[in-house]
Amino acid sequence: MTMNGADTHHPPGPLTGIRVIDWTMWQFGPVSTMMLADLGAEVIKVESLDGDHGRQFGRVGGVPSDMPEGVNAYFEGMNRNKYGIALDLKNPAGLEIMRKLAAKSDVFVENFRKGVAERLGLGYQDLRAVNPRIVYGSASGYGPEGPDSAKPAFALTGEARSGALWWSGPGDGSPYQIGIADQAAGIMLSYGILGAIVARERFGHGQRVDVSHLGSMIWTRGMQNGISLLQDQEFQRQEWRQAGNPLWNFYECADGEWIAFSMGQGDRYWPAMCRAMDRSEWLTDERFRSMAARYENREYVIDSMGEVFRTRPRAEWERRLDEAGDLIYEKVQRTLDLRKDPQVASNGYIVERDHPALGRTEWLQTPVGYSKNPVSTRKMAPAHGEDTETVLIDILGCTWDDIAALQDEGVIL
Amino acid sequence: MMFENGANGVTGPLKGIRVLDWTMWQFGPMAGAMMGDMGADVIKIEALDGDAGRALSRASTLAPTLPGGRNAYFETNNRNKRGIALNLKTSEGREIVYKLVGTADVFIENFRQGVAERLRVGYEDLREINPMLVYGSATGYGPNGPDSALPSFDGCGQARGGLMLSATPSWSDEPVRVSQGVSDQMGAIMLCSGVLAALVARHVQGVGQKVDASHLSANMWLQGMGLSMSLILGGSRFGSYDRKSAWNVLANLYKCKDDRWIQLMHLQPDRYWESFMTALGLPQLVDDPRFAAGPARMENRDELVALMDEQFMTKTSDEWDKHFRATGDFIYARVQSTDELEYDPQVIANDYITTFDHPAIGPIKMCNHPNIYSETPSGIFKEAPELGQHTEQILVDELGYTWDDITALQDKGVIL
Numbered sequence: 001m002t003m004n005g006a007d008t009h010h011p012p013g014p015l016t017g018i019r020v021i022d023w024t025m026w027q028f029g030p031v032s033t034m035m036l037a038d039l040g041a042e043v044i045k046v047e048s049l050d051g052d053h054g055r056q057f058g059r060v061g062g063v064p065s066d067m068p069e070g071v072n073a074y075f076e077g078m079n080r081n082k083y084g085i086a087l088d089l090k091n092p093a094g095l096e097i098m099r100k101l102a103a104k105s106d107v108f109v110e111n112f113r114k115g116v117a118e119r120l121g122l123g124y125q126d127l128r129a130v131n132p133r134i135v136y137g138s139a140s141g142y143g144p145e146g147p148d149s150a151k152p153a154f155a156l157t158g159e160a161r162s163g164a165l166w167w168s169g170p171g172d173g174s175p176y177q178i179g180i181a182d183q184a185a186g187i188m189l190s191y192g193i194l195g196a197i198v199a200r201e202r203f204g205h206g207q208r209v210d211v212s213h214l215g216s217m218i219w220t221r222g223m224q225n226g227i228s229l230l231q232d233q234e235f236q237r238q239e240w241r242q243a244g245n246p247l248w249n250f251y252e253c254a255d256g257e258w259i260a261f262s263m264g265q266g267d268r269y270w271p272a273m274c275r276a277m278d279r280s281e282w283l284t285d286e287r288f289r290s291m292a293a294r295y296e297n298r299e300y301v302i303d304s305m306g307e308v309f310r311t312r313p314r315a316e317w318e319r320r321l322d323e324a325g326d327l328i329y330e331k332v333q334r335t336l337d338l339r340k341d342p343q344v345a346s347n348g349y350i351v352e353r354d355h356p357a358l359g360r361t362e363w364l365q366t367p368v369g370y371s372k373n374p375v376s377t378r379k380m381a382p383a384h385g386e387d388t389e390t391v392l393i394d395i396l397g398c399t400w401d402d403i404a405a406l407q408d409e410g411v412i413l
Numbered sequence: 414m415m416f417e418n419g420a421n422g423v424t425g426p427l428k429g430i431r432v433l434d435w436t437m438w439q440f441g442p443m444a445g446a447m448m449g450d451m452g453a454d455v456i457k458i459e460a461l462d463g464d465a466g467r468a469l470s471r472a473s474t475l476a477p478t479l480p481g482g483r484n485a486y487f488e489t490n491n492r493n494k495r496g497i498a499l500n501l502k503t504s505e506g507r508e509i510v511y512k513l514v515g516t517a518d519v520f521i522e523n524f525r526q527g528v529a530e531r532l533r534v535g536y537e538d539l540r541e542i543n544p545m546l547v548y549g550s551a552t553g554y555g556p557n558g559p560d561s562a563l564p565s566f567d568g569c570g571q572a573r574g575g576l577m578l579s580a581t582p583s584w585s586d587e588p589v590r591v592s593q594g595v596s597d598q599m600g601a602i603m604l605c606s607g608v609l610a611a612l613v614a615r616h617v618q619g620v621g622q623k624v625d626a627s628h629l630s631a632n633m634w635l636q637g638m639g640l641s642m643s644l645i646l647g648g649s650r651f652g653s654y655d656r657k658s659a660w661n662v663l664a665n666l667y668k669c670k671d672d673r674w675i676q677l678m679h680l681q682p683d684r685y686w687e688s689f690m691t692a693l694g695l696p697q698l699v700d701d702p703r704f705a706a707g708p709a710r711m712e713n714r715d716e717l718v719a720l721m722d723e724q725f726m727t728k729t730s731d732e733w734d735k736h737f738r739a740t741g742d743f744i745y746a747r748v749q750s751t752d753e754l755e756y757d758p759q760v761i762a763n764d765y766i767t768t769f770d771h772p773a774i775g776p777i778k779m780c781n782h783p784n785i786y787s788e789t790p791s792g793i794f795k796e797a798p799e800l801g802q803h804t805e806q807i808l809v810d811e812l813g814y815t816w817d818d819i820t821a822l823q824d825k826g827v828i829l
Contacts, residue, residue, distance in 0.1 A: 014614035026680070027638055039610050053681065065642060077641030124787070144785065146762025152744040153678070156664065160676035161759070163751030165666070167592040168580050175666055175674050175748045178580045178591055183637045187602060192784035194609035195451050199426030199789045201616035207788035215765045215783035218754060219602075220635075222780050223439055223594030225751055226489030227477050229766065229778040234752040235475055240587050248568060250577070250588055258588050260577070262566035264438075264469060330569035332588050334578045336643060338633060341573070346558030349630045350644065362644040364637050367630030368607035369556060371536070372622035373614050 013040020014373040018197065020044065020107040022082060023098070023122070025052040027155065028139045028213070029111030030078040031186025036107070036193065037081035038366035038375045044105075044391055045082045046098060048089060049413060051384045054078070069357040076355075076381045078186075080363065084382025085391050086413045089120055093411045098122060100396050103130045106200075107193055111139035114150040124208040133206040135196040139189050143212040155181040158213025166237060167221065185216035246294050246301045247273065250332060251309035258332035259314055266291040272325030276317075277308045348375075355380045385413040425452020426789045430612070432456070432519040433510070434494060435534065437464040439567070439594060440551045440628070441523030442490035443601030448519070448608070449493025450782035450791045456513065456807060457494040460501065461829055463800040466490060481773045488797045489779065492769075496798025497807050498829045501532050505827040510534055512812050514542045518615075519608055523551035526562040536623040545621040547611040551604050555627040570596035570628025579636055583655055599631040662710065662717050663689055666748070673730035674748035683707060685743065692740040695724055769793045801829040 018041040022033035030045075030052070037043040045052075057065055057074045065073040087094040099121075102108050108127055110117050117123045117138075124136040138144065141153020142161070158181035159165050169176025189211040196209050218225055224235050243249035247269060250260040263269040267290060274282050282288040282304075287297040294301045309317065314331060321327045338344050339362060348365055355361045357380075366375045392398040392412075406412045430453040434445035442457070442464065449455040457464075469477055469486045477485035499506040514520060520539055522529050529535045529550075536548040550556065553565020554573070568590065571577045576596070577588040604626035611624050633640060659665035663679035663686070679685040687699050698704050698720065703713045710717060728736065730747050737743045749757065755766050755778055767781040773796070782791035808814040808828075822828045 012614075012618065014610035014618075016614075017617055018613070031637065035606075057680070063642060063646065065646070067646070073642040073645040074638070076645055077638055142759045143763030143765070146759040148759050149762070152742065153746070154664070154680055154744055155678070156676045157678045157744060157746035160666075160674075160746040160748040161757070163749050163754055164592075165674070165676065165748045166750050167595075168589040169582065175676075176580075176582060176589075177666070177676075179639065180635050183635055184599075187599075187606070187634070188783055191602060191606040191609065192786070194606055194613060195426040195784065195791075196786060196789075198430075198609055198612045198616070199786070201613065202429065203789070205788055207786055209787070210763075210785040211783065212763070214759055215763060215785075218760070218765050218780055219783035220598055221592045221595060221751070222443065222598050223486070223489060224592055225754070225766075225780050227475055227485040228751060229755065229780065230479060230485035230488060231475055231477065233475055234750065235593070248566075250568070250572065250590070252587070258572075258577075260568045260572035260588075262568035262572075264566060265465065326564065328564045328566055328569060330565070330572040332572040332577050333575050336575075338575055338640070339644070341629075343554045343558040343560050343573075343629055344633070346561075347555030347625075347627065347630065349555070349633055358645070361647070364633060364641045364644065367626065367634045368603055368610070369625035370607070370611060370614075370622055371624070372620045373611070373618070 010376040010378050012373055013375055014370055016040035019105040021101050021105045022109050024109055024111040026054050027078055027182035028185050029109055031183055032189035033109050034078050035190040035366050043082040045084045047086045049086055071357050079381035081379050082382055083387035085388040086385030088411050091411045099130055102127045104395055107135045109137040113152055133200055135193055135206050136208045137189055137193045138210050140212045142214050144210045153213055158217050161214050162217030164217050181213050181217050184220045185213045188216040241299050241302050244295055246305055251306055253309055253314040253317055254311060255313035257314040259317055259329055260332050261329045263328045269327055272327055276320045276324035351377055353377055388412050423452050423794045424789055425791045426786055428452035431517040433513055433517045434521055436521055436523040438466045439490050439597035440600040441521055444521055444604040446490055446492055447605040455494040457496045459498045461498050479774060491797035492793055493795050494798055495803035497804040498801030500827045503827045505822055511542055514539050519547045521549040525564055545615055547608055547621055548623045549604050549608045550625050552627045554629045556625045565628050567594055567596040570632045574629050574632025576632045596628050596632050599635050600626055600628050603631045657718055658715050662714055667725035669725050669730040669733055671729040675730055675733055676746050676748055678744045688741045693724055771796045804828050
């Protein structure tokens with residue numbers, strides 16, 4: 001079905017033909033379903049009559065998110081490619097519509113507090129009774145089990161609980177937020193749902209998939225946590241001057257821009273680095289010559305390298321590093337530098353689209369390239385209840401008389 | 414057939430899917446491990462000198478070496494796999510890969526652009542053998558563009574993708590490295606997720622295909638909300654976070670009497686203002702004209718944070734936790750360090766960290782697959798393979814080589 005013709009110009013995505021009922025709000029749930037929509041799934045966002053609260057989110061990290069014509073940048077960024085319907089789920093007629101949609105869908109996603117879906121008769125057990133093949137994705141703060149499974153959660157509670165507030169930040173040792181828990185958890189939820197769809201195609205059964213902020217944030221830092229658990233030792237927050245391997249570190253250039261090096265095999269790259277830095281004496285100097293020595297004398301080595309890098313602007317260093325050999329380094333960019341990064345454009349990580357209210361705007365696209373079924377950004381976030389009538393008529397076979405009656409009863413907008 | 418070395422009871426949504434994992438370090442290997450967690454039969458293909466990650470001597474502040482020549486970095490990235498070691502520069506070695514490709518559903522690689530093609534295991538080579546193959550490719554900067562063949566390790570993705578600077582406080586004059594390995598880990602998650610969707614497409618639409626994931630894009634996607642907002646708003650840059658001047662004082666960090674921190678997270682401050690300030694013991698501020706209404710509260714936020722700081726210092730974090738639970742339905746969490754995670758009752762109840770009995774080093778704790786499947790549970794079924802541990806088993810049992818063939822291949826330096 002192409003309910004409003006929005007995707008007629010796009011080749012099928014990997015999830016084309018999969019229908020998702022997206023009963024989520026804020027960020028965690030909406031990101032997960034937007035990713036499925038980017039992959040071609042037909043995602044129907046079901047909102048209450050007062051709408052996803054994310055539509056009213058006024059200010060994010062100090063940046064106001066209100067835009068012309070009632071559009072909200074926070075909401076837009078995680079609800080594109082979806083159809084939107086608005087229902088009163090406290091009205092039995094609204095619930096009936098929801099259950100009928102679930103019966104005709106492949107996936108159902110919710111991110112309400114534990115117990116809310118069950119109270120409304122929209123829990124996994126309720127929906128599997130009408131659709132045994134349904135994949136039911138459930139997003140929570142702390143996982144479905146345990147003493148805090150019903151505790152409310154927003155992104156930073158997950159960062160706090162998972163250890164992430166200690167990952168990085170200034171040298172005074174205070175916790176510092178990086179603001180990724182909702183996104184990371186949304187990614188894991190869409191991933192979990194994909195796993196369950198694969199299982200359903202192969203084994204024939206639906207199932208429930210549970211993803212939480214806590215579990216996702218532990219996983220996002222999986223390498224360090226994994227090593228910590230095996231070694232029974234905590235990673236220390238790493239000060240710049242204390243980096244264990246000075247070639248896995250960053251340095252400031254003469255123009256105030258930074259350059260990052262990412263060479264785990266320090267000895268392999270040291271000769272070319274010395275060439276680039278014009279410090280051939282560091283090849284034989286006992287404080288510099290091996291990875292072990294550089295670890296031992298790291299503050300001195302890092303200060304010395306810091307001095308060298310402060311002598312030339314970054315562009316000049318990039319040229320010298322390229323000439324010296326096949327070194328693994330990168331410029332430290334700011335978020336908005338990404339817009340003019342040719343790699344970003346070449347790979348479609350950011351695309352330009354016409355927004356019906358905002359005009360030409362730039363969008364992040366799900367960053368996985370498929371050779372046969374490319375992802376697409378084909379529809380902007382729905383206005384509240386934008387597609388209610390189309391969905392009810394096209395998918396559930398309602399008539400215009402039914403629509404009028406539902407409107408009169410206050411079930412839909 | 415799968416895991417004949419004794420890892421029985423494999424479950425998971427990918428049970429029965431075979432993955433050839435020709436990867437090294439972390440980005441590719443973690444994607445393979447995640448598929449293994451989901452029950453896939455993952456065969457790690459290594460060169461005769463092995464994945465360089467086996468020898469990683471230092472990860473940030475920790476040395477990952479373990480008893481018995483094992484390595485914590487390698488173990489965590491390679492559990493749930495069988496391992497074979499091959500010389501891909503010989504035609505016999507390549508022939509073994511081709512035969513395995515004929516039996517496989519997925520092939521993943523994370524070498525620099527051109528390496529797979531040079532060794533004739535690129536997508537075009539392998540799709541000729543198995544048109545339904547899903548070929549997952551991990552790169553630093555994506556398959557297209559001027560830097561598509563550049564080398565990249567974790568920090569490169571964080572640097573170029575904007576993650577470092579978006580995690581840097583306004584008062585800091587140095588970029589912040591967000592957790593070691595987060596760029597590789599996110600790349601792995603996106604690669605694995607990409608492969609899953611391609612498996613769905615293969616079942617539903619009957620096509621195999623190549624899937625590309627990169628450090629650059631995974632790090633951008635991880636900041637998806639903020640970056641999308643900036644883009645949509647036409648370039649407004651997010652101010653970096655300053656606790657003492659938080660725009661929403663009810664979504665901010667506060668230090669308690671025991672020097673531990675509590676993160677409040679009420680995104681609808683008006684809804685919680687009265688009940689929270691009362692619970693905090695500052696009811697006199699509820700109607701204070703400096704703070705009562707949203708705009709005034711933002712205006713006077715520095716003053717308000719200071720008052721709340723003072724009040725938080727009157728109880729320990731435990732006392733506040735008990736008090737908040739008893740007095741209302743508040744959204745907050747205590748700030749934990751990662752070494753507390755394995756004792757956190759939520760972590761235990763959901764099995765986010767699990768115990769696995771490693772044959773060489775005994776019972777160890779590992780990060781479990783973070784998603785819970787009700788019908789096809791994922792899990793840790795097997796430790797990381799030793800270099801070439803399953804070469805003979807796979808060649809003999811699954812590809813029909815004889816023991817004479819094995820000896821001949823060893824003599825020619827094709828296998829170990």
